[in-house]
Every structure is written in C-alpha cells, then in structure tokens.
Amino acid sequence: MSRTANGRGGDGRPGGSPRRSSRASGGPTTDRGAPAAGETAAELGEFGVIDRLTAGRFQPEPTLLGPGDDAAVVAAPDGRVVATVDTLVEGVHFRLDWSAPEQVGAKAVAANLADVAAMGAVPTALLLSLACPGTTSSDVLDGLAAGIWDGAADAGIGVVGGDTVSADTIVVSITALGDLEGREPVRRSGARPGDVVAVNGNLGWSAAGMAVLRRGFRSPVAMVAAHRTPRPPWRAGPVAARAGATAMVDTSDGLLADLGHVAAASRVHIDLSSRLVPVADKLRDVASALGGDPLNWALTGGEDHALVATFPDEDVVPDGWVVCGQVRSGTGVTVDADRWGGAGDPGYLHWR
Structure with missing residues (x-):
C-alpha cells in the first residue's frame, strides 16, 4: 500500500520517518477511527480500502518503514532475502459460502509461510495485493484483513505494503520475505541416495475437508477447518535446516506431486512406505463416513502445506518429523516400490 487514506507516512506521522521500538510501527496509525459498517469497496474508494486494511495496525522490529510510502523497508540481517508469492483466486482456491473472509486471509498467509519455511528460513514480512469487485462489502474487507494480520502476528511479522485494484472477482496475492539466519x-535439489524422507504436519486433511464440503456438510470437523485454514508447521522448517536437511518442500500440491519435484531436481528416486506415511485416525474416520481412501488423501491431497524433507540419516531427524521413505538411485517417486495406483491424480496442477 503505497499511501494511506490520510496521506500520512509509514508510522502515521507526516513524512513517515520510521520509529524503532519493541513495537516499531512501520505501519500506519490513521485518524479515521473505527470504520463504518455497510460500505462497499466502490464507496470506500482505493485509499479508503487501503486504510481499511491497514488502520491501527502495528509493525514488529524488522519493519523499518511500513505502509505509507512508495515501498517498504525491511531489515535483512543475513544480507540475503528469501522471497515467495502465492495467489488465491475466488472460485479456484476458496469459496465464501464455504469459508469466512477471515479464514481466506489466514489461508493466504499460511501458504506463504510454508514456502519460506521450506527454504529453511524464518519469515520477516508480508506484502499484500488485493483485487476485488467494487461491490465487495466492508465486512469482507475487514475479515480478509483480520485473517491476514492474525496470521502475520502469529509469525511475529507485519504486512509492510502492497497494492489494491478493481477486478471481477476477489484475488488475494501475498508476497512473503524471509531470513536465512x-x-x-x-x-529441492539436495537429496542424495541413502537419505531418509520425513514429514511434519497434517497430510490429506484439506482434501478430506473439501470432500466433506462437497457433500453439502458444514460440520466443524477438523478436516473442514484444515481446508478453510491450513496450519503449516512453518517453525519446523528452520529446525530441519539446522539439523542438516538436504532438501525440503511444502505439500501445496500433494505429497507425491511435491516429492516428484524433489526427485526431479535432485535426480534421484524416492520410495515411500505406505505403512509409515502418517494417516491420522480422524482422517480414517472421515474416509469411512464418506467412502473415501484416507491413504490416497494423504498421498495426493494438496493445500495442507505440511513440510517434507530429506535428511542424511534417521538419527538427525528432529522431533516432530515422521520418517516415511528412502532416497535411492534412479528417478521418480514410488509407494512400496510401485507407481502409485490409487484413485485420483498424484497431485494438483492448474490448467489440467
């Protein structure tokens, strides 16, 4: 957000010079007060929407200059910056009859935190680009902002800037920055024959939640919550890096599909053991009720954003990680030494 509605700078004071404190407010503190209910994006106008998304929010110490100028300034102690972007499109990644706006905002943050963690980095800041129709209500805007800021706060970071634009549907695009310390x-290219494969986080929960929602149920079961707001174990990424992880990726498209990227980049063969792949009892319960295959969900379901990594030896695998496979010479990914023959595709691909 290059400007705030009242034209003030990064910390709410004219000129926008950054403050430094334990609650450094790179973000704006506007004079608008509590936003009125019932307005639409068109009625608010571009800078009113920006104000709605940023008013009263505070920034952590790494934010040297937040929303209010043409660009933000974020500390980079390592001298390098990990950067990733993820986009959620209404009707493709979320439906507002299935998810509250707060859940959509949190989901957008989760996807990016997982990507930063998969590089072994810790998150430092987020940038938000929001496209929406002029008829979008202020309640939806407030909900999206609340979910995004809550996700950022959980990671100890801030939303330091971004952009807003009109569009025919809601599109939430977040860029995350990280520090390699x-x-x-x-x-993805570091796996070597002899490594073990381990996962951290839920597998198949989002896919199971989608199956529940597609059946017309709105029950607040854990899988539905996981689909609406995945909770990636992003703190486990840096821990794995410190332990000597040789390759790592998040399961945005599914365990098999994303391990396929590791196998291709590393020029190795990865074999998973079906009896070791963690399949939660709750996942089995939902599969039993719906007639689904819990292992298939765990292997092919996307949007859980669990982390899967390879390690040189089982002894160095950190607590909380579950060893479920081996890296060998060859190519591709197999389950119990065979190509996966379960129902459905091995993972999600756009345009397929």
Missing part, C-alpha cells in the same frame, strides 16, 4: 537455503 546465515544458513544456506534448503533447496
């Missing part, structure tokens, strides 16, 4: 990034 002096380590080398954990890339």
